[in-house]
Amino acid sequence: MAIFIPPTGLNATNANGSPDAGDLTLGEFGAGPRAADSAFHFNVSSAYIACDNSGPDSCNATVTGLAWNQTSQQEIPSITQSFEIPPCPGFVNCSLTRVDLGGFNGLSGFSIFAQVANRTVMWFIDEIEVDWANNTCAAGLERQMSR
Secondary structure, three states: OEEEOOOOOOOOOOOOOOOOOOOOOOOEEEOHHHOOOHHHOEEEEEEEEEEOOOOOOOEEEEEEEEEEEOOOOEEEEEEEEEEEEOOOHHHOOOOOEEEEOOOOOOEOEEEEEEEEOOEEOOEEEEEEEEEEOOOOHHHHHHHHHOO
């Protein structure tokens, strides 16, 4: 399980202390410094998501797939889907909501943004169904040698 806590205050940019800070945007999972290398691109087909939301409004979770653009040499949004995640009053017996992500293929990253009543909230994700977009032997060997 992963938890994203939205930053607050003046230093609301990428996490400090990471050797690759700046390679990923806030709320993004991805290839980071290897975003341009197709051996590290992936497909996402589903995940379980929840928001820090006791109600009564539902949470609007927006998932964006990012793809590497050779021309601009940066990640660009390639697909976006939004989901309504139900609240969990009193945070008792809560469960994550399965979201199916059709077309999230060949990604260098994906990000999640969650809001309740136009307020950015913490989100939780678990059981991300992901596989490599490039499943060739050469790509597998490159991934293995990059550790």
